[in-house]
Amino acid sequence: MFKDEMTEKFNEAVEYLSAGLRYRLLQVPDEIKREVQEVRIRASRPLTLICHSGVLFVTQSGRTTYLYNEGLHMVEKSEVEESFRVICGYSVHSHKDEIVNGYITLPGGHRAGLCGTAAVENNKIIGVRNISSINLRIARQIKGIADQILNTVFSHGKWDSLLIAGPPSSGKTTVLRDLTAQLASGQLGKYMKTTIVDERGELAAVYSGQAQNDVGVNCDILDGYPKASGIMIALRTLSPDIIVCDELGDESDIRAVEAGVNAGVKFLATIHAGCKEELMRRTQVRRLLQTGAFSQVLLLKGKENPGEMKEIYDVGELLHEIYGVNNDHSRRFIDRKILLCPAHEQGTAIRTSSAYAAID
Amino acid sequence: MLQLIENEICYCALPVRELLKKIDSRIELADLTFVSDCREKYTISSDFALIWRESVRKSNVCLNAEDKNLLCSFGDALGTTDISGQINICRLHAKLFEERLEQAKQTREKQGKMYTNMGALTGVFLAVILF
Numbered sequence: 001m002f003k004d005e006m007t008e009k010f011n012e013a014v015e016y017l018s019a020g021l022r023y024r025l026l027q028v029p030d031e032i033k034r035e036v037q038e039v040r041i042r043a044s045r046p047l048t049l050i051c052h053s054g055v056l057f058v059t060q061s062g063r064t065t066y067l068y069n070e071g072l073h074m075v076e077k078s079e080v081e082e083s084f085r086v087i088c089g090y091s092v093h094s095h096k097d098e099i100v101n102g103y104i105t106l107p108g109g110h111r112a113g114l115c116g117t118a119a120v121e122n123n124k125i126i127g128v129r130n131i132s133s134i135n136l137r138i139a140r141q142i143k144g145i146a147d148q149i150l151n152t153v154f155s156h157g158k159w160d161s162l163l164i165a166g167p168p169s170s171g172k173t174t175v176l177r178d179l180t181a182q183l184a185s186g187q188l189g190k191y192m193k194t195t196i197v198d199e200r201g202e203l204a205a206v207y208s209g210q211a212q213n214d215v216g217v218n219c220d221i222l223d224g225y226p227k228a229s230g231i232m233i234a235l236r237t238l239s240p241d242i243i244v245c246d247e248l249g250d251e252s253d254i255r256a257v258e259a260g261v262n263a264g265v266k267f268l269a270t271i272h273a274g275c276k277e278e279l280m281r282r283t284q285v286r287r288l289l290q291t292g293a294f295s296q297v298l299l300l301k302g303k304e305n306p307g308e309m310k311e312i313y314d315v316g317e318l319l320h321e322i323y324g325v326n327n328d329h330s331r332r333f334i335d336r337k338i339l340l341c342p343a344h345e346q347g348t349a350i351r352t353s354s355a356y357a358a359i360d
Numbered sequence: 361m362l363q364l365i366e367n368e369i370c371y372c373a374l375p376v377r378e379l380l381k382k383i384d385s386r387i388e389l390a391d392l393t394f395v396s397d398c399r400e401k402y403t404i405s406s407d408f409a410l411i412w413r414e415s416v417r418k419s420n421v422c423l424n425a426e427d428k429n430l431l432c433s434f435g436d437a438l439g440t441t442d443i444s445g446q447i448n449i450c451r452l453h454a455k456l457f458e459e460r461l462e463q464a465k466q467t468r469e470k471q472g473k474m475y476t477n478m479g480a481l482t483g484v485f486l487a488v489i490l491f
Contacts, residue, residue: 015405022405082407090408090439091375093446107404127442 006034006140013110013138014039018082021047024073027062037140037169042133043080046072052303084131087112097224100125109139109205109212139205141213145171145307146178150187153296153312159188159242161266161293163315165285166300167274171307173246175300176270177203177213180244183268184216191218195240197230198223203246231256235263245269254287261293273299276313280322289315361389362434362457366450369443376408376439394419394431409436430456 010033014025017039024047025039038050046068047058056064057072065072087104088095098104103113113135119127153162162179166172180203184194198204198221205212206223215221220238222230227245231253234243243260245253248269257267271288273279279297280286288294297313300306361383368374368382380399383389398415402408412435416428423431434453441449 019405019407085408085440086405088439089375089377089404091377092440093369093443094373094375094439096373096442 009108009110009138009140010034010036012108013106013136016083016087016106016110016112017041017136018079018086021073021075021079021083024058024060024062028058028064032056032064036138038138039136040133041075041080041083041136043075043077045075045133047075052306080131080134083134084114087134096127099128102128103200105201105205105207105212107207107212109141109207111137111139111202111205113137139213140174141177142174142307143178143181143214146175146182149175149179149298149309150182152309153298154188159183159192159266160295162268163248163288163294163297164268164270164300165273165279165297166270166310167302168272169303169306170300172270172300173202175307176244176246176268177215179268180219180242181214181216183242184219186217192241193239194219194242194244195234195238196221196244197225197227197234198246199225199227199230200246203244226252228252228256231260235260235265240265242266242268247271248288249284251284251287254284254291257288257293258291261291267293269294274302275299276311279313280318286319286322289319361392361395362450362454364389365438366447366454369446369450373443377402379438392419392421394421408439412436412438427457427460430460 007030010028011026014022017025021041028036028049032049032051035051035053036049037052040048040050042048049056049058049064054066056066057068058064059071060073085092087106088099092099095104099114102115103111105111114128114131115133115135116128116131118125119129154160164172164175180194180196182188183192185191194216196203196215196219198206201223203213204215204219204221204223206221211221220234220240222233225233227248228250231243231245234240243265245267246269248254248257248271257269260267271285273282273285276299279299289297294315297315297318299310299313301308301310364383364386365379368379374382377399380395380402383392383395384399389395394412394415397419398412401411401415413432416431416435430453434449437449439446
């Protein structure tokens with residue numbers, strides 16, 4: 001993304017704040033605007049910018065400082081309320097579900113996370129009142145961020161399922177989005193039929209039925225669908241080559257992935273894991289690897305180098321390490337891969353052994 | 361208009377921008393020129409309540425100052441709550457407007473009688489003077 005584009009994205013996002021906040025934020029120097037990932041608006045607290053380099057406070061004149069001292073712009077409650085109304089397009093009633101889910105997607109792919117007092121009925125959140133803080137996340141689609149991955153992981157020109165792991169802010173979603181766009185736009189020589197199950201609206205950032213981010217030409221988006229239901233709907237109705245999901249983790253997600261593997265679909269997904277040890281320790285990750293849906297795991301470096309590869313692991317080897325050489329399950333996993341490889345390439349459905357589910 | 365807004369919010373949760381478009385497209389509501397004015401001026405970052413207020417104040421719709429105030433207070437509340445809150449706001453303002461209409465009818469009746477009597481008396485007076 002060019003520097004001017006990044007500044008423009010910041011300016012576009014702050015348009016959805018109250019006039020006073022907008023005025024101050026537009027005064028922020030361009031070199032800071034390019035760095036900003038989030039704008040934090042909290043009642044009776046200073047207006048705060050979250051950047052790669054750290055936390056910055058905005059002064060009354062629109063300057064920025066790393067120090068919490070006098071002269072900062074303290075956000076008034078009315079500014080939070082007004083910003084909330086602008087974010088809702090003065091139509092709070094039209095955003096009930098999004099408010100309950102805790103965020104509103106804005107044109108341009110930006111996202112406003114909301115905090116307030118929950119109204120709960122039968123243990124379910126039915127509404128949020130007294131909005132006290134807003135986290136405005138600025139959408140930054142970085143085209144080409146997945147080039148290195150595409151060239152390294154798929155250098156042979158063949159596509160296989162990939163699980164992207166990394167700590168928070170390591171660029172998992174950004175990489176996933178770019179990889180999706182490139183695959184759906186024929187970067188591997190074929191316009192792959194791609195379906196994004198975008199539960200949290202972060203990948204495609206659909207607004208009024210239109211994707212705000214470029215996710216490729218041959219791509220369908222199941223916006224707001226829970227991952228498990230979305231995967232099943234994609235399998236039944238969209239016949240995808242690839243299903244893309246962000247942050248897999250629930251047991252229901254894993255079961256849906258398992259069903260997808262049985263239908264011969266490839267997956268491109270992300271998961272939280274800061275290092276190899278964490279990857280191997282987490283029960284959900286192990287369960288996911290045992291489904292046989294993924295052949296490789298890509299670990300990203302971290303928030304200091306977002307989107308950069310740290311290491312690539314072979315799933316068979318990872319499971320081998322987890323369960324030991326003499327472990328029947330890991331051996332079975334590897335054997336199954338070898339045996340079913342030719343059938344898989346002919347498009348024959350793979351039958352995943354449900355025995356793997358019993359390991360954990 | 362209030363009934364239309366209430367229905368659209370209740371059954372479609374239509375956002376304010378769409379509501380304005382819908383009202384603007386209804387021939388029977390063509391007299392409410394402030395709606396199209398508001399629709400033209402309202403942008404993503406503008407203060408809807410302020411623009412609504414300005415449009416109502418500037419419009420030459422046949423409403424007195426108090427009626428316009430009531431319409432402005434409706435604009436202040438439009439789109440600021442959840443669906444049930446919006447329905448209540450629509451109903452409250454519809455009721456207040458009905459009361460204003462009732463008052464206007466009574467005033468017209470009272471003043472109508474007075475002006476008829478005054479006209480008759482003036483006629484008699486002129487007849488006395490002329491003859």
